[in-house]
Amino acid sequence: MKRKTIAVIGGGVAGLSAAWRLAQSGRATVTVFDSGGLPARAGAATWASAGMICARLEMSDAPPALAAFALSARAAWPAFAAEIERAGGISTGYAECGALVVRGDHAPGEGVVALDGAGARVLEPGLSADITRAFWAGDEARADPRWLALALRRAAQQAGVQVVTETRVNRIAESGGKVTGVVTGEGVVAFDHVVLAAGAWSGGLLKVSNLPGPPIRPVKGQVMSLTGDPRAIPVRRIVWAEGAYIAPHSDGRIVIGATQEEAGFDMTLDEAALDRLRAHAVRAVPSLAALKVAERTCGFRPATGDGLPALGGLGPEGLTLASGQFRNGILFAPLIADAAALHALEGLLPSLARPFAAGRFAEAA
Numbered sequence: 508m509k510r511k512t513i514a515v516i517g518g519g520v521a522g523l524s525a526a527w528r529l530a531q532s533g534r535a536t537v538t539v540f541d542s543g544g545l546p547a548r549a550g551a552a553t554w555a556s557a558g559m560i561c562a563r564l565e566m567s568d569a570p571p572a573l574a575a576f577a578l579s580a581r582a583a584w585p586a587f588a589a590e591i592e593r594a595g596g597i598s599t600g601y602a603e604c605g606a607l608v609v610r611g612d613h614a615p616g617e618g619v620v621a622l623d624g625a626g627a628r629v630l631e632p633g634l635s636a637d638i639t640r641a642f643w644a645g646d647e648a649r650a651d652p653r654w655l656a657l658a659l660r661r662a663a664q665q666a667g668v669q670v671v672t673e674t675r676v677n678r679i680a681e682s683g684g685k686v687t688g689v690v691t692g693e694g695v696v697a698f699d700h701v702v703l704a705a706g707a708w709s710g711g712l713l714k715v716s717n718l719p720g721p722p723i724r725p726v727k728g729q730v731m732s733l734t735g736d737p738r739a740i741p742v743r744r745i746v747w748a749e750g751a752y753i754a755p756h757s758d759g760r761i762v763i764g765a766t767q768e769e770a771g772f773d774m775t776l777d778e779a780a781l782d783r784l785r786a787h788a789v790r791a792v793p794s795l796a797a798l799k800v801a802e803r804t805c806g807f808r809p810a811t812g813d814g815l816p817a818l819g820g821l822g823p824e825g826l827t828l829a830s831g832q833f834r835n836g837i838l839f840a841p842l843i844a845d846a847a848a849l850h851a852l853e854g855l856l857p858s859l860a861r862p863f864a865a866g867r868f869a870e871a872a
């Protein structure tokens with residue numbers, strides 16, 4: 508059988524993992540294009556992300572279809588991480604660390620246990636003595652999104668994916684209702700199929716290509732990271748504090764986040780907002796005050812109008828969308844990859860992904 512030629516636009520977690528799955532199928536020759544030097548484009552969500560895999564806490568108000576998708580994605584993570592690590596030879600930083608909620612506004616849900624302050628400090632001795640109650644979500648996990656991106660890139664390349672960096676796709680080419688390739692600075696490059704995984708930039712790319720699609724917008728998140736001695740990290744579990752979350756990683760980097768702003772693609776950092784995040788984190792775990800600030804940055808979460816992912820086809824034949832993951836693109840990665848690959852190869856979405864079919868935006872488009 509002739510292999511399909513497939514272009515994947517975007518080398519974040521969505522594009523790299525979809526490309527990897529497509530190459531593994533043996534049915535496609537896959538090229539990933541990214542306008543940045545992978546995996547470190549400024550503003551890319553994967554690079555800025557905290558890497559929390561929180562299928563319980565993040566979904567406390569979610570519609571049932573999204574909560575089911577999240578739980579299934581969470582269940583897929585151990586095997587997903589192990590497979591990437593085997594194939595890529597690089598750790599993803601995946602760890603089943605659990606998460607403690609020490610802020611007042613969080614209602615306990617399924618899989619979440621209420622604790623008093625002493626019980627919380629048994630799990631996380633660095634918590635402030637002022638904390639008198641907490642919720643423990645023992646199933647939550649984390650991956651280091653930066654190591655994940657590196658490992659995925661290598662796994663994809665080992666499977667035969669060609670990764671083309673510093674190359675912006677200016678337009679998706681279409682003729683007679685069918686996608687014919689991508690247009691870069693070098694001209695048209697012909698492909699049988701295109702997977703659009705350009706994160707928050709996906710909506711703009713559809714627009715300049717004169718293709719219908721959901722209005723995917725950037726939701727800016729500012730974050731900071733602290734670094735310390737990995738052998739003496741003052742916090743080992745994810746902590747959701749009043750006004751900030753704390754996501755420690757095994758190499759000693761501790762991500763503190765995050766703002767959530769409708770600010771377009773504005774990369775300006777608000778030092779006062781970042782200082783507030785740090786102050787909230789220090790209030791919950793006082794010894795964080797001693798750690799050095801390693802980085803202040805921001806990223807753009809890809810969000811659709813209804814806050815749900817946009818997957819599969821819309822508009823011309825030969826186009827697959829893999830976007831709209833909003834706050835949970837790391838958590839969702841194993842299922843987004845499978846959904847994008849199945850759609851690109853067979854024109855179908857797996858049943859769990861069908862509620863997020865991009866076709867729901869057909870009328871709006």
Ligand SMILES: Cc1cc2nc3c(=O)[nH]c(=O)nc-3n(C[C@H](O)[C@H](O)[C@H](O)COP(=O)(O)OP(=O)(O)OC[C@H]3O[C@@H](n4cnc5c(N)ncnc54)[C@H](O)[C@@H]3O)c2cc1C
Nearest residue numbers: 517519520521542552553559676706728806835836837838
């Ligand atoms: C501050 C912050 C914290 C987060 N924390 C978490 C978390 O704890 N857990 C979680 O699950 N999710 C989290 N998220 C959300 C998660 O990071 C995103 O949902 C996910 O990374 C989206 O991945 P992506 O590959 O679609 O997009 P991106 O990572 O943004 O990748 C898109 C890529 O497309 C490329 N691109 C764009 N336009 C073009 C073009 N025209 N041509 C070529 N390439 C192009 C970009 O350079 C970029 O590399 C967080 C997000 C932010 C911003």
